[in-house]
Amino acid sequence: MKKTWLSGLLGACSALALGASLANVPDKEPVRFALLQDFTAVYTFLTNEYNQGQQDYLRLVNARGGLDGHPVEALVRDTANEPQRGIEAYNRARGDGAVLVDFLSTPVSRAAVNRVLEDEVVMITPLHGRGDASHGETFPFVFPMMATYWSQAAILADYIDTELGGLAGKRIALVHIDSPFGREPVPVLETLAARHGFELRAFAYPSPGTEQSATWSDVRRYRPDQVLIWGAGSGQQVSVREAIRNGIRPEHILSVVWLAEADAEHLGKHMTGVKRYEAVAPGRELPVIQAILDEVVAKGEGSGPEENVGSSYYNIGVATMAVAVEAARLALAEYGAPLTGDKLRRGFEQISNFDAEGLMPPLSFSATDHQGGGFGRVSRWDGGAWVPVTEWRSVYQDIVWDEIEKDAAGFRDGR
Amino acid sequence: MFxxxxxxxxxxxAATRKLWPxxxxxxxxxxxxxxxxxAPLLLPELYLNSYLAPWLIWTAAALxxxxxxxxxxxxHFGFAAVMAIGAYTSIHLARAGVPFELALIGAGLAAALIGCVFGAAALRVKGLYLVMATLAMQYLVSWVIINVPVISGGAQATLATPEVRLLFIPLDGDTALYYTALGWTLICTLLLLNIKRSSVGRALVAVRDKDFAAAVIGVDPLRYKLLAFFTSSFLGGVSGAILAFCYYQAVTPEQFGFNVSIQLVAMVLVGGLGSVIGAYLGAGFILLLPIVLTNLLAWVAGLExxxxxxxxxxxxxxxVYGALIIAVILFEPLGLAKIYDNIRKYFLVWPFRHAQR
Known part of the structure; x- marks a missing residue:
């Protein structure tokens, strides 16, 4: 008796769930994107907003009838930044028919590179993962899709050169977390130092970056003209605070992409004037974000708290899915259903000058360039919002591509 | 009855000394x-390559x-570093053209030698102080790997494992990798079962229980402590190499971080200190339970x-995971192995009540 009652309940619930998910989309085979991210360990400073942006955008696509009638389904799992959990989630998602995977975790995506290349599943690695995966011939199924850290360093250096009184003869300090990620911009900055005749010194602070005071007293003694801070999460707030404590003015601090509204709120007025690299425009005044607000959030179908909508990391999430959906649309139009990883990859490679209605710089991919041109801009915290101080630009791609070629060659040799 | x-x-x-009388x-x-x-015939691919294979390899490490x-x-709170030394040594040796069998032994030897250097601290310090010495090993080894590009593999700090053959069989495909992992875990299991009933094992237990008492009855604590560090690090190094080749297939420093060391200690403690079956249960608990719970919760949420x-x-x-660890430690401080042992003892004399070995 009890059993029948239970199974009846289960049946009713699954029927309800089925009805709800198919309400507004015709019943064609769904396109599955696997968002297997770190919600509980290291990347938590960003994952919630980023993933919310991704899911909200997919809901917008589905509310508008999906991709030529195919609904886009997000498979979301927590990997806790652990490679073995990421691999399990990846194998499971692949079995469920996922054609695209986004780990938002450098350790997990590094461990998955060989697998996705073998299984022909597209892996997007926006603002994380291997920079040399921009080399499309070596990594046909991996798409960094936004400026690599090398391009970010180049854009920040170029900004100092053109708007902050030039690079020649200056002292530039790179204060970074002691990890491969923190060290990544060094070769590009060294090449630029030789080219423009400035002095570069790198200062490392130990991971996870909650304690940096010893490093910053070294930086103070060096008396830098400009300081680049290269970390992520709470370590970035500590960097800015320690910089100011050591007499470096906010205007002379430039950050990698990982500095957002939440960091600024914690630091208060000291933050005004700090600049950062920006891959995607923040804010709600963009057509895509407005559409999400009107057609998804206003109907109570948002995937998270409304106040996150329009934040820097939320918009980055929206941008990644905008590019992925565009790629899937092109692939379905050109090669037809069912969508496979290989078709999706070729869809990505056909994207040209796509900017999601002003959300991001115009991105173009090709069979060789999976970075999308290495665009970005510099923005400044004015006390209430991030205000762009340059146009979208892409600079020193010759130096960046030297690095990409060098590391990609290493990968082909089995590294 | 059973x-x-x-x-x-x-x-x-000979009959009393049998492993399973x-x-x-x-x-x-x-x-x-x-x-x-x-298992390769019975289990779907997903459960073979994402559950069973890593479980076996982590069991070998826990053993x-x-x-x-x-x-x-x-x-030892730096055992992930021991495994890292094994993993990196085997990859560099295999890439230099050394046959995989020798690369595995080389991995074990490198890990054992470096492990012994830090283990030497054990000759002077005990307990919490030894924890500090082994923690230092964890951080030093991680630092060296990250900061020496020749070891870590350059700017991307990722080394893919080359294609290798083990006893003339190419190591590719889930089945070959699984059997390699299974083979190594069985070797570790048999070795540990036999060490426990040998004179060496009894000497180690004597040192564990009271080292100066052991010295009084003629067991040289210095020699046996070093022997324990050497053997254990050798096995750990080979397990690290097997983990790299049979599971990750690409090695990065994060795979052998401090949290992995803690997970290994947790596997041993939750499983049951000194128990072979405990290593299996502990590795399964610590490694697979979070994955199972995550998928279970996602399924429940999917019902909406x-x-x-x-x-x-x-x-x-x-x-849930934290509560379960506390529950295990609270209800049975001797670990999951003891829970199994209690159940077995109950059925040993079932349907009567009092067990007598």
């Missing part, structure tokens, strides 16, 4: 071994650590019975 002890008489020393235990083990051997922590009583944010779904497994 174990049928009546009629089993130990009339010779009861026929019922032997049948159980035979059945499990047959299942393990047939290596249990030799040191459980049998010899020397705490009630609205719940994904953030909460992601964190519930952490709470």
């Amino acid at each position: 174990y049928r002890q009546s009629g089993i008489h130990h009339t010779r020393y 009861l026929a019922a235990d032997r049948r159980l083990l035979g059945g499990l071994l047959a299942l393990a051997l047939l 290596s650590l249990t030799l040191l922590m459980g049998i010899a009583g020397q705490l 019975l009630f609205p719940v944010s994904f953030n909460l779904i992601a964190h519930i497994p952490l709470m």
